[in-house]
Amino acid sequence: MSPEGYLSEHLLSVVQKTQLVFPILLSxxxxxxxxxxxxxxxxxxxxxxxxxxxxxxxxxxLSWKGRRSLRS
Structure with missing residues (x-):
């Protein structure tokens, strides 16, 4: 994680994960x-x-074409 704080989405799996970081609170x-x-x-x-x-x-x-080819 970056110390500046960011909003990122990780789309590498079926479940989407979102992280929200506030540097003032975490410090x-x-x-x-x-x-x-x-x-x-x-x-x-x-x-x-x-x-x-x-x-x-x-x-x-396909079935119509097959029937026509059988008739001729």
Whole structure:
């Protein structure tokens, strides 16, 4: 940590951590217990409707092309 104080975000993991440092408060020997300020969560990926629509159209097109090639 820098003695000037800064606000930084560490984005190297799924959980975002933010540190806020005040040099005036920390120079007096006081410190903050931030163990209860951290949160964790699960990120769920939900496909967009347009993605499902494009997948459906692609599969329909492939099946249509396959049926046409069987007829000729």
């Amino acid at each position: 007096t020997g006081l410190e903050w217990d931030t163990s209860s300020l951290q949160t964790a969560g699960v990120i769920q990926v939900i496909p967009e409707p347009s993605t499902a629509l494009l997948l459906g159209l692609g599969l329909t097109g």
